[in-house]
Amino acid sequence: MKLSRRDLVWIVPSSVAATFFGWFGWRTVKIQFLKSGPNAQPQWKDGERVEIAELAELDEVWSFKYFEYPLTAGKLPCTVLRLPGPVPGGLTVEGRHYAAWSRICTHQGCTVDYVRNTEAGAILYNYRSDHPFFGCKCHFGAFDPVQAGKAVFGPPRFPLPRIRLVAELGVLYATGHETPLRPLESLRTVGGSRSG
Numbered sequence: 001m002k003l004s005r006r007d008l009v010w011i012v013p014s015s016v017a018a019t020f021f022g023w024f025g026w027r028t029v030k031i032q033f034l035k036s037g038p039n040a041q042p043q044w045k046d047g048e049r050v051e052i053a054e055l056a057e058l059d060e061v062w063s064f065k066y067f068e069y070p071l072t073a074g075k076l077p078c079t080v081l082r083l084p085g086p087v088p089g090g091l092t093v094e095g096r097h098y099a100a101w102s103r104i105c106t107h108q109g110c111t112v113d114y115v116r117n118t119e120a121g122a123i124l125y126n127y128r129s130d131h132p133f134f135g136c137k138c139h140f141g142a143f144d145p146v147q148a149g150k151a152v153f154g155p156p157r158f159p160l161p162r163i164r165l166v167a168e169l170g171v172l173y174a175t176g177h178e179t180p181l182r183p184l185e186s187l188r189t190v191g192g193s194r195s196g
C-alpha cells in the first residue's frame with residue numbers, strides 16, 4: 001500500500017502519541033504495582049551484636065534513630081523505628097513495637113531518609129501517605145515501614161532489608177541483617193554470601 005503525504009500527516013502523530021501513552025501506562029504500572037513484598041519470615045544472616053539505642057530513646061510511636069551496622073565490607077547505614085503495631089521481622093517489647101531497616105535504597109543504592117512529616121514528604125518525595133515513610137531523593141522512591149519496608153512508590157521494586165533486633169535490660173541491639181541484603185548483594189559479595 002502506498003501512503004500519501006496526507007496519510008502521513010495523521011499516521012506519524014498518532015504513532016508518536018500511541019508510543020508515548022504506551023510508555024506512560026507501563027511506567028505507571030511499574031511505579032505503582034510491580035513491587036515485591038517483604039517475606040513474612042525474614043532470612044537472617046548473623047552478624048555482630050551492636051547496641052543501637054536505649055528503649056527510652058524511642059519514647060513515642062514514630063520516634064526513630066539512625067545507626068550504623070558493621071559489615072565485612074563497611075558500615076551499613078540503618079534506621080530503627082518505634083511503630084504503632086507489629087511488623088514481620090520486627091520486635092515487640094512489653095506491648096511496644098520496633099523494627100529496623102537498611103537505609104540503602106534497593107533501586108540504585110542511594111541513602112533513604114526517614115520522612116516523619118508527611119506533608120513535607122508529599123512535596124519533597126511526590127508520595128502522599130497518612131503515616132511516616134522512608135523516601136529516596138534520587139528517583140523519588142518510597143518505602144512503607146507499616147508494610148515491613150515494602151517499596152510502595154517510584155522505581156524501587158524490592159523492600160528495604162531488615163535488621164534483626166533483640167532487647168535486653170532496656171537496650172536494643174542489632175544482631176544481624178536480612179539476606180539478600182539488596183542492593184549490595186546483587187552488586188558484590190557482602191560477608192561471604194552472594195545473591196541476586
Ligand code: FES
Pocket residue numbers: 105106107108109110136137138139140141154155156
Ligand atoms: S536510588 Fe532510590 S529511587 Fe532510585
